[in-house]
Amino acid sequence: MTEDIKNTEIEADDQPEVEPIPEPEGDTEIIETEFEIGQDNIASSWKLEFDIHQVVFTVSALGIMAFTFLTMAYQTALEPVFLNLRNWLTGNLDWFFLLSGNIFVLLCLFLIVSPLGKVRLGGPEAQPSYGYVGWFSMLFAAGMGIGLMFYGVSEPMSHFGTAMGGITVGEDGVRTDWAPLGGAEGDVAEAARLGMAATIFHWGLHPWAIYAVVALALSLFAYNKGLPLTLRSCFYPIFGERVWGWPGHIIDILAIFSTIFGLATSLGIGAQQSAAGLNFLFGTSISNPMLVTLIIVITAIALVSVVAGLDAGVKRLSEINMALAAILLVFVIAFGPTMAIATGFFTNLAAYGEYLPALSMPFGREDANFASGWTAFYWAWWISWSPFVGMFIARVSRGRTVREFLIAVLIVPTILSVLWMTAMGGTAIGQVVNDGFTGVQDAALELKLFEMLTQLPLTGLTSLVGIVLVVVFFVTSSDSGSLVIDTIAAGGKVNAPTPQRVFWASFEGLVAIALLLGGGLAALQAMAVSTGLPFTIVLLGACYAIVRGLMSEPR
Amino acid sequence: MPYKHIMVPIDLEHADRMGKAIDTARALARQFDAKLTFVGVTSEVPGPSAHNPAEFEKKMAAFAQESGADLPAGASSKTYVAHDPTAHIDGILLDAVKEIGADLVVMASHIPNVMNAIWPSHGGKMASHADVSVFVVR
Known part of the structure; x- marks a missing residue:
């Protein structure tokens, strides 16, 4: 009797006695496929309990180890190769990244206003999994919390500085300056406006549209079509049943690679930056033992969080961090130039709108350094993070309408x-x-935030909040990343045994420590950013899949 | 003391390992004229046993109906939806005992392995935390 529980036929007149799920889910178009989730998995409960997708898990785990060792062993030879690869990609294919970015934004804006926006993820009667606060905190903390901490002060300053510097043309007639667009030589107000517009451009609609495309494609194909929650599912409309074979394996393996290398390298670099902050505040050393300790502490907190699970771990930490970030923001607004920030908000929003068409123009750019060195680099970076952030957003977004x-x-x-x-x-x-205070201008990148805070009251306290924010944002990236990798490596199953999560979270920390001590952080980060190119193509495919998928949903 | 309501946590995905526990529970239910409630935990994400929570619940209900047909007090089912089943299952099952008012839990343990020292089995955890009797079937 028990053998066929799984395949029990459902009778039409069947009425469950208790009904703990409030409503039926309503009509969705379930994709009928021969594939059974977990069919390619190997599971064991002898000695060590596990449940993994045999190809994806094995190739990714071994591949990551091999890559880490190779990078450490041949770092002097490989670093220029990877850096050149990244520079070549962002330099020669900048138009492709910029054009794709625009497509993602336009698709998202179109879906908000089109009737397709009415489709609900999980079926017409699905209930949202999370309330607004928890949901929003999680997607923000996973998406860019850490970046905002580091670039919030430094990037506007950079663009302001280069815009003030104006245009310089080299002997070959090519611009050598890094100013966005035409710059604003000597014009303080205009340089500030342009600098803010350029920064917001890199942190505004485009990166979030990139995440949204991945997240929407995944949610749609998992919650409405019943396919497993792994990246390959978005490609069902394109590859059909072949998506369960090698084309799908490759997509999933690439996603794991870019996620773990992205996380491990930023963990390594983030440890250096937190150590610099601690050094600035307390005069502690920035030595290797200190850095390794920081990575271990961050990984340990992430481990506890990942074992505690989505609600007790990731969600709670994300909410704490959002509250802390809000306090810091309110503090800066209240004790900084309050009026200037209030009016600046609208001026900058207007400047963003004004410069958006020029900044996002993929062709005929004269500010080549800015367009490829900043914008295309950022786009490749966001895109290489998108499998992880997108899948995490998808995991927590069931029950929302597309709009x-x-x-x-x-x-x-x-x-x-x-x-x-x-x-x-x-x-x-x-x-x-x-005020003529040049402390921020002269400070190293990782110290700019803290230098800015020295000019406001309660410096010690706010700087401490800053460091805590940095550390906890790393923890939330690390734990949500481990959850995502574990799900992909388990063929889309979210109920794989706990030791697997522990494996991925620790693995990430170990890769970061190995790269930090053995060298090769910069090389591997360049490698991670380079995965942005194949994923751009993947994302363009996902755009097609979203539209196809939404059109076939009952509305 | 006879038992009135037996709760049986089941895992639709690993049904093949549940046979002994289910047979034990049915035998006890027949012996004591007790009611059986099968409890299942699923996630919102499509899994091997169902595409969505509604389908999972239907399968649970069908299974309970089939299984309870020849029992004196019948059988029913209850489905819980968890955001993260791996981490939350123990807590959910403990709450379920109170919520359905069971006075005995019969459940399968997974095969004991070296990792038990670090991660106790679900059955073991239930036995040490629940207020009612727990029958862990190896």
Whole structure:
């Protein structure tokens, strides 16, 4: 009797006695496929309990080890190769990245206003899995929390500086300056406006549209079509049943590679930056033992969080961090130039709107350094993170309509980024322009935030909050990343045994420590960014799949 | 003391390992004229046993109906949806005992292995935390 529980025929007149799920889910178009989730998995409960996709898990785990060792062993030879590869990609294919970025934004904006936006992820009667606060905190913390901490002050300052410097043309007639667009030589107000517009451009609609495309494709094919929650499912409309074979394996393996290398390298670099912050505050050393300790601490907290699970771990930490970030933001607004930030918010939003068409233009750019060195690099970077962030967003977004989903993933974060950049960067620019304080301008990248805070009251306390934020944002990236990798490596199953999560989270920390001590962080990060190119193609495919998938949903 | 309500946590995905526990529970239910409730935990994400929670619940209900047909007090089912089943299953099962008012839990343990020292089995955890009797079937 028990053998066929799985295949029990459902009788039409069957009425469950208790009904703990509030509503039936309503009509969705389930894709009928021969594939059974977990069919390619190997599971064992002898000695060590596991449940993994045999090809994806094995190739990724061994491949990551091999790659890490190779990079460490041949770092002097490989570093220039990887850096050149990245520079070549962002330099020669900048138009491709910029064009694709625009396509993603336009698709998302179109879906918000089109009737397709009415489709609900999980079926017409599905209930949202999370409330707004928890949902939003998680997607923001996974998406770009850590970046905002580091670039919130430094990026507006960079663009302001280069815009002030104006245009310089080299002997060969090519511009050698890094100013966005035409710059604004000597014009302080215009340089500040252009600098803020350029920064918001990199942290606004485009990155979130990239995440939204992946997240939407995954949610749609998992919750409405019943396919496993792994990246390959979005390709069902393109590859059909072949997606369960090698084409799908490759997509999933690539996703794991870019996620773990992205996480491990930023963990290594992040440890260096947190150590610099601690050094600035308390005078502690920036030695290797200190860095390794920081990585171990971050990984240990991530481990506890990942074992505690999505609700008790990741969600709670994300909410704590959002609250802390909000306190820091309110503090800077209240004790910084309050009025300037308030008016700046609207000026900068307007400047973003004004410069958006020129900044996002893929062809005929004269500011080649800015377009390829900044914009294309950022796009490749966001795209290489998109499998991880997109899949995590998908995991927590069931029950939202497409319209609601896109407003929350695209519009709200953009507005918040504008506010954050205005408060952090605007304050720092004001310090230079109005107060003649050049501390931020002269500081190293990782110290700019802390230098800015020295000009406000309670420096010690706010800097400490800054460091805690940095550390916890790393933890939330690390634990959500481990959950995502574990799900992909288990063929889309979310109920794989706990030791597997522990494996991935620890593995990530070990790779980071190995690269930090053995060298090769920069090389591997360049490699991770380079995975942006294949994923751009993957994402363009996902755009097609989203439209096809949404059109076939009952509305 | 006779038992009135027996809770049987089942895992549709690993049904092949549940046979002994289910047979034990049925035998006890017949012996004591007790009611059986099968409890299943699923996630919102499509899994091997169902595409979505509604389908999972239907399968659970069908299974309970079939299984309870020849029992004196019959059998029913209850489905819980978890965001993260791996991490939350123990807590959910403990809550379920109270919620359905069971006075005995019969459940399969997975095969004991070296990792038990670090991660106790679900059956073991239930036995040490539940207020009611727990029959862990090896």
